[in-house]
């Protein structure tokens with residue numbers, strides 16, 4: 001498996017490779033590396049030996065059918081779930097080995113955006129306070145500096161500073177996702193994990209949020225793991241695509257190769273199931289540039 005080899009180097013198991021210290025040759029610069037992740041629930045494997053890396057400023061999309069293990073993988077990446085085996089390395093640091101202040105410092109570099117923004121926004125908290133929360137936890141900014149930073153973040157996600165005083169219920173789904181993104185990028189994370197961030201939105205709002213993420217990635221340089229069940233959505237943001245099935249990463253490659261020359265039979269089925277992709281493929285239309293997406 002080319003992608004898995006690329007993530008952790010060599011032909012040994014993820015664990016063995018990762019034990020080498022997190023600096024294996026050409027991949028040493030990737031901020032995030034998942035090495036041989038395994039998770040089983042009640043004897044049923046949800047994720048089996050999944051490995052990949054995410055470079056700075058790169059978006060790795062993970063696609064696959066419902067139950068294929070995408071969210072379980074994401075939850076292990078951000079530490080919401082402990083892997084049974086394998087490691088998550090952030091700039092070479094094994095997060096499972098860190099404790100206390102060192103762990104908190106690394107956690108700020110790895111943030112998550114969920115499908116339902118209310119999952120990360122307290123409905124009773126004004127959005128300014130929600131966005132400021134990670135700043136309070138992870139930085140030494142005083143109240144005035146936090147207010148300025150919140151105003152700046154709101155502008156960067158296409159909202160206005162005065163929106164800070166409102167509650168989440170005053171916003172549309174797309175606006176709430178913008179607020180969740182502002183909170184996630186508040187401390188300039190190295191990597192953003194987005195689990196189906198646009199799946200609950202209508203198509204035009206989806207395009208706007210995808211454009212926003214692409215623009216932010218360009219200006220801030222975070223690496224991004226973008227999870228979706230929708231290959232057409234992923235086309236707008238992915239540099240590389242990993243395809244999951246039954247807890248396994250069955251194929252991992254450059255986005256254009258996945259669309260035009262899928263190697264695994266399951267990937268071929270997925271691509272064939274999206275008529276707009278096969279039509280573009282026939283016309284040899286180049287992959288959409290994220291910069292062209294309306295933000």
Ligand SMILES: Nc1ncnc2c1ncn2[C@@H]1O[C@H](COP(=O)(O)OP(=O)(O)OP(=O)(O)O)[C@@H](O)[C@H]1O
Nearest residue numbers: 041045046064065066067068069070071072073229
């Ligand atoms: N906390 C849990 N307890 C028991 N089983 C779980 C738990 N979380 C996930 N699973 C199981 O693990 C498998 C993978 O689930 P996961 O949520 O990772 O899939 P997914 O690819 O994100 O699916 P979807 O596209 O529906 O979000 C499924 O069989 C699911 O039922």
Ligand SMILES: [Mg+2]
Nearest residue numbers: 070071072195
């Ligand atoms: Mg999921």
